[in-house]
Amino acid sequence: MHMFFRTLLHFWLSRFGRRLGHYDVARTNFITLPTDLDILKHMNNGVYLSIMDVARFDMLKRTGAWKILQDKGWYPVVVSETISFRKSLTLWQRFTIESRVLGFDDKAVFVEQRFVRPDAAGKPEVYAKGYIRGRFLRRTGGVVPVEELIEALGHVPDSVVVPDRLIEWGAGVALPATRAEAPSEWIDAVDR
Template identity: 70%
Template sequence: MHMFFRTLLHVLFLSRRKSGLGHYEIARTDFITLPTDLDINRHMNNGVYFSIMDVARFDMLVRNGVWRIMREKGWYPVVASETITFRKSLQLWQRFTIESKILGFDDKAVYVEQRFVRPGADGRPEIYATGFIRGRFLRKTGGVVPVPELVQAFGAAGGEGLPEWIERWGADVALPATRAEAPSTWATGEPASGSRSRG
């Protein structure tokens, strides 16, 4: 529940008071590690990282104007794939920043990189964890919004182009489309992902 209130705080209040962003500029969103974020080891729970990344992406979408366009058109974003790598733990009451950047898009999805950073010994931002998101936009009336339609609506043409490895990651971890068969058959030694029919 506290993530819901964190999201409301940023989307309704904090994000609207910040400067606007271009689509490929870095959004920096500040947080503090709360007692409700901790696990039994008394550092931030690994699952909480993903939840806080959601909040930071909403902050980015408000500031770059995408949130307003989404609401006008009846669209909403969903995560199709995500991965994270941890380097250092975040402890109780530590302040940290999430740096969010849209990397680009392929023919089906948009890719975002998000870094958890704190000031290092030399004063420069030091990475504690890095996550990558593969997301899509859906219509409230049903169906997926095609990437060309997204690019046109958001005015997000251009960008630096996706790294080859992240396109390969997106394809490698994709599951079958929602209406395709996706049996869990690993007990028989068959692939669980149903790679014959990608979404």
Template identity: 70%
Template sequence: MHMLFRTLLHVLFLSRRRPDLGHYDVAKTRFITLPTDLDINRHMNNGVYFSIMDVARFDMLVRNGIWNVMREREWYPVVASETITFRKSLSLWQRFTIESRVLGFDDKAVYVEQRFVRPGPDGQPEVYAQGFIRGRFLRKSGGTVPIPELIEAFGTQPGDGLPDWIERWGQDVALPATRAAAPSVWR
């Protein structure tokens, strides 16, 4: 329940007080590790990282204008795949920033990179954890929003497109379509 409150706090109040962003700019969202974020080892629980990444993505969507496009067109985002790599732990009351950026599209999904960052010993930003999200946009009336329609709404992706490895990751972790067979068979 506390994630709902964190999300509402950011989307309704904090995001609107921060500078607007371009669709592909890096959004920086500040957080603090709360007692409800901790696990038995007294550091942030690995599942909480994903939940806080959700909050930071909503902050990014509000600030880069995609939130308004979604509301006008009755779209909503869903996560299809996500992965995270941990480097250092976040402890109680530590302040940290999540840096979020839309990387681009493949033929089915949108990719986002997110980093948990704190000041390092030299004062420069240091990555504590890094996550990648493969997401889709769905219509409230049903169905998936096609990538050409997303590109029309958000603009073409920056640079040379997605790195090859992230497209392979997206393909390798994808499950069958919702209407296809997906038996649970262990090998």
């Protein structure tokens, strides 16, 4: 339940954060709490994904996208996500999540998020990096097409391009549509 309160706190704090353009890097500050730790005394891998959610909400609020979504009756959902770890975050360490919209494919938006702490020289150092592929749904039902989302957000700069490797990843990990069949079958599996 602590993530719920953390989300509310950052949702409130985002009101006071610097306003950003839709494709700017959003920096959201956190501290590793006791409830974030696993039995090895570093941040649990699942907590990274939850904190990425909080940082994306901060980004949506500070870019003004949240207001647009609310006015239109849309809300975001994660379709796919992946994360790679480099260094562990431990108790009471302060860190920043840098979030940025990378661009779109024909169905979804891609966001890169980095967990960053200063190194010995004070330069930002990446501890972990994750990517999400998300879609927007209508509260009345249905998916918001990417073209409609882009129209609502405004001009997409030419520099906003999703790397081919992420487009391939998104296609490679996609599951069937919600109304399509999705049987749980293991290739060459033996029931025991």
